[in-house]
Amino acid sequence: MSLNIIIVPIDGLGISLPYTLNYNKLNNNKPYISDDICGKLDNELNNYDGVFEFCENYTGIFENFAKLSFTGQFNHDSCTIVKFWLYDRLFNLPFRDKKVNNDISEIILKLKENFNVPENVKICDLFNFPHLKEDFDKMKSVYDYATNYSTVETYLNDKSFICNQNLSNYINANYEIYINTKNSCNSDNIKNKKYCKVFDYIKGAHINENYPLSCKVKGLETIIDTEGHIVISMEKESSAISEQKDSIPFxxxxxxxxxxxxxxxxxxxxxxxxxxxxxxxxxxxxxxxxxxxxxxxxxxxxxxxxxxxxxxxxxxxxxx
Structure with missing residues (x-):
């Protein structure tokens, strides 16, 4: 069974999602000294852009791993959060004229050759995720959905289940990916796929499959109701007058x-x-x-x- 993963933009959702906050924190980690090793890696991977900047974050995570703190349902599992960040960054390193990479095996090999992973990070087994982008995207979509679930649910409760169009699209698209991936992984011919291990990572997460998240998109009428009934009555009257004018014969x-x-x-x-x-x-x-x-x-x-x-x-x- 083939799954089409649709990446939904997260701009303008009206809410700060945990996985975005976590990845931003990792993107800002930099070590005190990294020029030599990152310069070497940049030269060896000269077909890629942004290698030096990635390397700075990568070595910064090693230095600060014990101090890292995260948000979301899996804030206690620093290893898994770092691994999803790592693979996401590697797949999105621009390769020559391509915007993304479909296979990051070459980059991972260079990372293993150039870095000595600290003992407290070795337990994470950083490189046991799928090396193909299609498989990783399925894992990441499910994991991010589970990470953000409680935050989105609380937000919708506080807002009386009113949201903007972007958040509605995000909820619907990611729920569909979650259900399709789960059904696919439960089938006999695909359950041994590497990306199906994501459901081991999210065990115990609060996800109500019987009552999926949903919200009413905030449109013109909703905005008017919150600002006053006078505006909406004026608009209706104006509309009626306009229609009446259009219907008057010469x-x-x-x-x-x-x-x-x-x-x-x-x-x-x-x-x-x-x-x-x-x-x-x-x-x-x-x-x-x-x-x-x-x-x-x-x-x-x-x-x-x-x-x-x-x-x-x-x-x-x-x-x-």
Whole structure:
């Protein structure tokens, strides 16, 4: 039975997952002195990028192994956490033009040749995981799902099982991988596969298979409900108005414009014909015209007087 592993991005889940915190901690481990041995390994694996940086973290873990502390359901099992981190880093060392490696046997051989593993780390048996990426991805997906299960469950309980789309996708995809891998490993023809040992690592983990994790994706309506009902009612009203406008035929629009104009014209005609409005209007217009003529005449008189005074100042006497 072939399983297709879908790697779900963990960005924007809205929650810090234990395995991410654990791997970040290991990525920040660096020794006091590592230039010589890491420079040598970098030269021997010159077809790969990022070897020196990986080597610094690798030697840093050896130095600080006894001090390491982790989170999640398997925080007591430092060996398994380090092994999953180690293989994940090796499979993701860029090889020439490839972004990932499908087989890390060559790299593991060089690590064994160049490093003396400390006694307190030897018990971990670091290199007994599958060397093929497809098999390792199945193991890691199941292990990470079990590691993060309790944290995600607690988070959903606190949030009334409301989540964003990314977290919903992550939960659904990893649950499917977990169930498919378990069913596959329980079949007679595949149960001896190396990646099936992952179920030995996660024994005792809290995973409720009868009631898998699920959540309601936080959408527009959920956001509105948390901010107030006024917004949602306004949106619904606006939507209804928009739909109503779209459904109004053109003939109705014409009628709505013409009828008020006809009403205004008819009302004005009644006032003019059968009331004293006609006499008042004539009287008002005549009075306005008289006032306007008077103002114009007064303005002309003032202008002429001003012109006369101005001309008087320009009269000069010229003796003969």
């Amino acid at each position: 003939s109705n629009i014409i009628m709505a414009v013409i009828f008020p104009l006809l009403g205004i014209f008819f009302f004005s005609f009644i006032l003019y014909k059968f009331t004293t409005f006609k006499s008042w209007l004539k009287s008002h217009l005549l009075k306005k015209k008289i006032i306007q003529n008077y103002e114009d005449e007064e303005y002309m008189q003032e202008h002429l007087s001003e012109s006369y005074r101005t001309d008087g100042h320009h009269i000069y006497y010229h003796p003969s």
